[in-house]
Amino acid sequence: MAENSVAFLLKELSTFLLQQNTNLGSGLEKDVQFIKDELGSMRAFLRDAEAKEDDVYELQEWLRQVREVASDTEDVLDEFEMKFGCHHADGLLGRIKKIFCSVKNVRVRYEISSRLKNIRSRVEDISARHQRYQSTYSTFRRGSSSSDATEDGTSYVRGNALLVEEAKLVGINEPKRELISRVLADDSHLKVISVVGMGGLGKTTLVKRVYEDPTVKRKFHCHAWLTISQTFHMKVILKDLIQQLHNEIREPVPQQVEWMEGNQLRAFVKDFLQERSYSSRIMLTTRIADIAIGSCIESRDYIHEMKPLPVEESWNLFCIKTFGDNCCPQNLEDVSRRILSKCKGLPLAIVAIGGLLALKNKSKLDEWEMTHRSLGGELEGIGKLEKVKNILLLSYNDLPFFLKSCLLYISIYPEDQKMDPELLIPRWIAEGFIHEKKGMTTTEVALGYLNELVNRSLIQVAEFYRDGGIRYCRVHDILREIILTKSREENFVNVASSCSRDCARLPDKPRRLAIHGYNENHQECKHFRHLRSLVIFGYTDPLFNSSLSKILSGGPKMLKVLHLEGAKLTNIPKEVFQLFRLKFLNLRDTGVQIIPPCIGKLHSLEYLNLIGTKVRELPVGILQLRKLRILLVYHIGKDFALCGVKPPSQIGNLLFLEILHSIDADHDKTLVMEIGKLTQLRKLGISKLRKIDGAILCSSLGKLTNLRQLCVNSIKEDDTLDLLHPISPTPRALQVLELGGRLEMIPPWVASLQNLTTIQLFGSRLRHDLLESLQSLPNLVDVSLNNAYEGEELYFMAGGFQKLKRLELTRLQKLKCVRVGDRAMPCLHKLVMAECKLVEKLPWGIQNLNELKSLGLADMSNELIVKLQDKGSEEYQKIALVSEVVIANWKDGKLWKRFL
Numbered sequence: 001m002a003e004n005s006v007a008f009l010l011k012e013l014s015t016f017l018l019q020q021n022t023n024l025g026s027g028l029e030k031d032v033q034f035i036k037d038e039l040g041s042m043r044a045f046l047r048d049a050e051a052k053e054d055d056v057y058e059l060q061e062w063l064r065q066v067r068e069v070a071s072d073t074e075d076v077l078d079e080f081e082m083k084f085g086c087h088h089a090d091g092l093l094g095r096i097k098k099i100f101c102s103v104k105n106v107r108v109r110y111e112i113s114s115r116l117k118n119i120r121s122r123v124e125d126i127s128a129r130h131q132r133y134q135s136t137y138s139t140f141r142r143g144s145s146s147s148d149a150t151e152d153g154t155s156y157v158r159g160n161a162l163l164v165e166e167a168k169l170v171g172i173n174e175p176k177r178e179l180i181s182r183v184l185a186d187d188s189h190l191k192v193i194s195v196v197g198m199g200g201l202g203k204t205t206l207v208k209r210v211y212e213d214p215t216v217k218r219k220f221h222c223h224a225w226l227t228i229s230q231t232f233h234m235k236v237i238l239k240d241l242i243q244q245l246h247n248e249i250r251e252p253v254p255q256q257v258e259w260m261e262g263n264q265l266r267a268f269v270k271d272f273l274q275e276r277s278y279s280s281r282i283m284l285t286t287r288i289a290d291i292a293i294g295s296c297i298e299s300r301d302y303i304h305e306m307k308p309l310p311v312e313e314s315w316n317l318f319c320i321k322t323f324g325d326n327c328c329p330q331n332l333e334d335v336s337r338r339i340l341s342k343c344k345g346l347p348l349a350i351v352a353i354g355g356l357l358a359l360k361n362k363s364k365l366d367e368w369e370m371t372h373r374s375l376g377g378e379l380e381g382i383g384k385l386e387k388v389k390n391i392l393l394l395s396y397n398d399l400p401f402f403l404k405s406c407l408l409y410i411s412i413y414p415e416d417q418k419m420d421p422e423l424l425i426p427r428w429i430a431e432g433f434i435h436e437k438k439g440m441t442t443t444e445v446a447l448g449y450l451n452e453l454v455n456r457s458l459i460q461v462a463e464f465y466r467d468g469g470i471r472y473c474r475v476h477d478i479l480r481e482i483i484l485t486k487s488r489e490e491n492f493v494n495v496a497s498s499c500s501r502d503c504a505r506l507p508d509k510p511r512r513l514a515i516h517g518y519n520e521n522h523q524e525c526k527h528f529r530h531l532r533s534l535v536i537f538g539y540t541d542p543l544f545n546s547s548l549s550k551i552l553s554g555g556p557k558m559l560k561v562l563h564l565e566g567a568k569l570t571n572i573p574k575e576v577f578q579l580f581r582l583k584f585l586n587l588r589d590t591g592v593q594i595i596p597p598c599i600g601k602l603h604s605l606e607y608l609n610l611i612g613t614k615v616r617e618l619p620v621g622i623l624q625l626r627k628l629r630i631l632l633v634y635h636i637g638k639d640f641a642l643c644g645v646k647p648p649s650q651i652g653n654l655l656f657l658e659i660l661h662s663i664d665a666d667h668d669k670t671l672v673m674e675i676g677k678l679t680q681l682r683k684l685g686i687s688k689l690r691k692i693d694g695a696i697l698c699s700s701l702g703k704l705t706n707l708r709q710l711c712v713n714s715i716k717e718d719d720t721l722d723l724l725h726p727i728s729p730t731p732r733a734l735q736v737l738e739l740g741g742r743l744e745m746i747p748p749w750v751a752s753l754q755n756l757t758t759i760q761l762f763g764s765r766l767r768h769d770l771l772e773s774l775q776s777l778p779n780l781v782d783v784s785l786n787n788a789y790e791g792e793e794l795y796f797m798a799g800g801f802q803k804l805k806r807l808e809l810t811r812l813q814k815l816k817c818v819r820v821g822d823r824a825m826p827c828l829h830k831l832v833m834a835e836c837k838l839v840e841k842l843p844w845g846i847q848n849l850n851e852l853k854s855l856g857l858a859d860m861s862n863e864l865i866v867k868l869q870d871k872g873s874e875e876y877q878k879i880a881l882v883s884e885v886v887i888a889n890w891k892d893g894k895l896w897k898r899f900l
Contacts, residue, residue, distance in 0.1 A: 003046040003401040005070040006039050008432050016077050028109075031116045035073060038123050042066075042130040047401075049133065062129055067490060069122050071511060075530060076115050078558045082580050083112075171313035171347075172206055175304065179210045182302050183281050184219055190273075194292035195285045197306030198457035198476065199392050200348030203285035206306070210283065220281070222248040238265040245272060287395055287457045308345025315340065317347065321354025335368045342372075342477040349478045352388045392479050395458055396486070405433040406449050407458055410475055411487040411495070412514040412535050418462050418472040421450055423563075423586065426607040426630060430560050430583035431533065443629075443658065443682075466782040466806055467735065467757040493533075512561075531556035535563040549573040557581070565589055565609070577601050588612055588632075600624030610645075611635065617646040623653050634662040634685060642713060642740070644687040652677030658706075661685030665693060666715050676700030685711040689741070694722030707731045714741025717763050723747040739764065746773040757781050761788035775800030781827075787811040792838075796824040808832040820845030827851050834858035834888075841867075847878040855879055858888040 013036040017029070046066065049059045182193055195203045210216060211225060224244035228237060239257065242265070246253045260268060273280065286292055292303045309317065318340050319328050328336055339357070343349040360367050396407065406428055413419055425446040428434055434446045450470065453459040458479065462472040475483070487493040491507050497516040506513070512533035528534075528551060548564070552575035561584040562576065569590040576585070577598045582605055589612040599605075600621030607630045615633065622628075631654070637643040644662035651663065652674035660678065662685030665671050672693045675684070681704050689697065689712055701707070710731070714721050721741040727749045734753050740762040750756070751773045757780060764770070766789050774780060775796070781803050789812050798821035805827055809815070816838045828849050833839065833856070840863040846852070857865070865887060867875040879885055888897045 003043065003050060005067050006043050006046060007401060007435075009070045009074055010036060010040055010043070012074060012077055012432075016081070028113055028116060031113075031120050034120055035116075035123050038127045039066075039070070042127060045130060045133070059133065062126065062133060064490075065122070065126055068509070069119060069126060071509070071530070072115075073119055075558060076112055076119065078581055080112050082557070171309045171317070172202065172209060175206055175306075176209050176213075179206070179283075179304060180213055180216060182304075183210060183216055183283070188279055190280045190282070192295050192301045193281065193283045194295050194301075194303045195283070195306055196289050196292040196303060196457070197287065198346075198460075198479075199287055199395055200346045200388065200478075201306040201308065202347040203306050205347075207283050207285050220279075224248070234262055235265060238262075238269055241269060242272070289455045289457070309347060309350070310345065314343065314345050314350055317350050318343075318354050321351050322357045324358075329362055331365060332362065332368055335365065335372055339368070339372050342481075344476050344478070346476060346478060349388050388478065389482050392482055395456060396483070399456070399458075402433060402435055403449060403453060405431070405492075407453060408483050408487045408490075408492050409433070409512075410459070411480065411484040411493045412512065412533070414497075414514075414516045414537050415477065415480065416474075417537070418474055420472060421447070421470050423565075423609075424473075425450065427533070427561050427563070427584055430606060441658065441682075468781070528552075528556045531559055533561035533563075534559060535561065536567055538566070545569060545571065545573060549575055552576065552579075560584065560604075562586070572596070580604065583607065583627075585609070595619055595622070597621035603627065606630065608632070615645060618648060620648045623648055623650055625654065627656060628654050629656050629680075630659040631657060632659065632661055634687070642685070642687060642711070644685065647671065650674065654678065656680055659683040662687050662711065662713075664688040665697075666690055669693065672697040672700055676703040679703055680706060682706055683709040687713040688715040689713065689721065690715050691720050691722045695725045698723060698725040698727050701731055702727045702729055704731060705729065705733065707734055709736040709738075710734060711736075711738040712740070713762075716741075718742060720744065738762070746770050748773075750774070751776070753777065755779055758783075760784040760786070762786045764788035765790050767791065769795070771796060771800070775824075778803065780804055782806045784808040785810065785812065787813070790814050792816045793819065795819045796821055798822040798824055801825045801828075803827055805829045806832075808834075809836060810834040812836045813838070815839055817841070818843035820848065822848070825849060830854040830856070832856040832858070833860060835860075837861050840864050842875050842878050852879075852882050854884045854886075855882050856886045856888065859890060860887075 013032060017032060017036070046063070049063055179193060179195075182191075185191075195207055197203055208225075211223070217223070222245060224241055226237060226241055226244075242257055243253055257265070257268065282295075284292075284295060295301070296303050308314075315337070318336065319325065322328070322336070336357075339353060340350065343353060357368065357371065360371065396404065399407065409428065409431065410419065410424075425443060428446050428449070429442050434442045434449065436442065437445050440448075450459065450473070454461060454470070454473070459473050459475055461470050462474045465471045484493075484495065488495075491509070491511060493512045493514060494506055494510045495514045495516060496506070509530040510528075511530060512535075513528070513531055514535045514537065517538045534551070534556065548567075548569070552559075552573060557579065558581050559579045560581055562579065562582060563584070563586045565586050565588040567590050569587065569592055571594065572587070572592060576582075577596070578601075580601065580603065582602050584607040585602070585605060586607070586609040588609045591614060592610070593614040595610070595615055595618060597619045598621060599619060600623070602625060604627060605625050606627050608625075608628065609630075610633045612635055614635075618633065633645045635643050642662060644664045646667045647663045649668045649670060651660075651671065655677065657678050658680050660675075660681060661683055663671070665686050666688040672686070672689070673696050675681075675686075675697070676699065678684075684704070684707060686697070691714075697712070701710070712721060712723070719741055721739060721743055723739070724744065724747055730749050730752045732753065733755055735755055736758045737750070737753070737756060738760045741764070743761070743764040743766055745766065745768060750759075754777070756777050759774065759780065759782070761770070761784070763786070765787060769791065770785075770789055771794065774783065780801065783801075783804060783806070785808065787810070792814055794809070794812075794815060794817075796819065800821070801824055804825045807825070807828060807830070809818070809832070811834070813835070815836050818833075818839065820843050822845075824845075826849075829851055831843075831846075831849075831852060831854070835858065837859075838861065840861050842864070857868075864875070867873045868879075868885075868887070870876060884899070886897055886899055890896075
């Protein structure tokens, strides 16, 4: 993490020297340049130092000082910019302010100069030790990775990966049978079988069982088992492979192999395998999905994704390891299940924790409760739980420095909290974790970071959007404990929970603070001056306004992130508008009613979330937020309608906006014209659109070439959306289209949206066949029609909707029949039909939808439901192979479901 702190600071120092050159005196400029040069020169060594810090105390202390001096320097830079870079007023008032500031700033400049000289002195000392440590510890270079494993990493890694062998591992038989069948399948070609998943799932154990299975041994006359650690040397690996292969065929290794180097060894192995490639198999295990995908490039290859154990199998394994059998004493069952829940099906963790508990006194419940409460601390001990930590840390250590910051930041979330990428990514950006890439927005780069952490099995996807994007993600509980400890050690994130008695354990200069739950002592903390992030979860204090004021009055003037979602907040404390460096402000689902004009003081603000608040109008002052990229301001009105807010008339001045969702268009006739100025928009939501403004909106949309998602609602449910006008050029990047309101026909430009994945039509009430315009869209995966069609028949034409995975038909009140043509919707996975009362039969041709896995029927006709309940009926036979059929009805305000 020191590397990331320094890398970020070097970028800030370069920008600072350029922008503040006229405000810096020669003395200050020399000090800043010296700090930049010295930190830059030691940056490469930071990678080596961080790789070894767990084993060398003096490196730990040195890295702590590097992180601290980087953070202190950032504080000074921010304070300098705040004091010297924010006075731009003109006229007499401006002159008076400048005179006042120049007098006042003489003292400030002296203070900052003194602090910079102190930092310079510290940097000189750090640099001197850098030279000494570099000669002692800089013994290797690892390429692109930012850390490494131990010297004996090979035996260490796999020895612990096979820790689960100590128990009779349950849940392995089925995947073992599957892999053996893949290995033994009659195929004369070379086949690669990859097993992928996070550390500790038992990948190595599973493959070892397959490798040693007698039927597999008999099938292949030549076998080799290779262990590749993070510190492997390819020359050693290849020679080991050659030795094993020649031992198997009982031939001596050719003498020339001893003198071969890398390329020669590769060629030798390649020739050996090609001569004997008939029906050969290669199995590999990896935590990185891209490695598995890259290894399995032929259709005959196979990737097995390792999953956590189900609850019952986890319990069986836990009991075997803890109690020696499947029987848990009744007095310990509750606490045992709570401890087990933290393992989340991870075999390595279950075995290790079970081994720890096996030594506990079975009659002393308090000991077991203490283990549950202190599980994070147990990971810092010795023995098998320490090994669990070290194994999972291998994946962390292999991350590049910028991904380490992103992963550690996740420790800010409470346990079991699902993480919304649309909230997480803007915070990463506000913190400065995202490094710019040419041709990409910071959001696109950040999304790439998230996908890479998922790819490396460090973050798990909890829920997908309909189009396949990540809706929610999470981390394993054990991994969370590890990164929580790592964050605390490095003063990266500190957590104060409702269980804490006070804030006494916080370091002197916490940089990021997460408050989980209400605690009256939080507001008494005096450590907040250096805060960069303040994130509050579950703070239910009814006097939250005054509590927040006390927290902010502690002086966190350099705060960049303020997350108050769900807090009992009725107005925004005045202290918030003094946070001139604030980039991220989340007030979602608070009771805030008014945004005051002084919001314009927050010149650095990039993200503002007002979803679900009582705000109905934005002040003119918001137009001063020239760096604003994301503005979320919608709420849910009557009948679950999406409602926006009244914006200022010159909303087009916010030129950097990427997301604007949602604004009312009925207050100002020039508003839809202003939207055309926002050429960076990726997501746009407009509500209360009048018919007369349709042509202007279409004209504006033609200027939004970056648009990915568009949501438009008419002023009233019965009013027409006039979107038949041409859009030039067509927004070809558009992926999601939501239209609410009457339509005379599907807008002609929709048929040219080649990247469209999702379309949702609400209240369109079309009288003509609407499917013809959509059937040929090559990437359409999700279609939702809600009161969108008034015809009696829907016909999905032969060969249409080739990628459609989800179809929802709701409130099509005149619909009587649905027909599916030959080879239509071959990928359909889920079909939902609701409130289509005149439909008495399942869609004609539904039995040909071979990929259909889920069918939902809600408030449908009694005739249809009765037919389906008869398992001998023709209607039931059509869906006999569908794995999930759900019938639902609204009753007494609740949706009652039953499975057929």
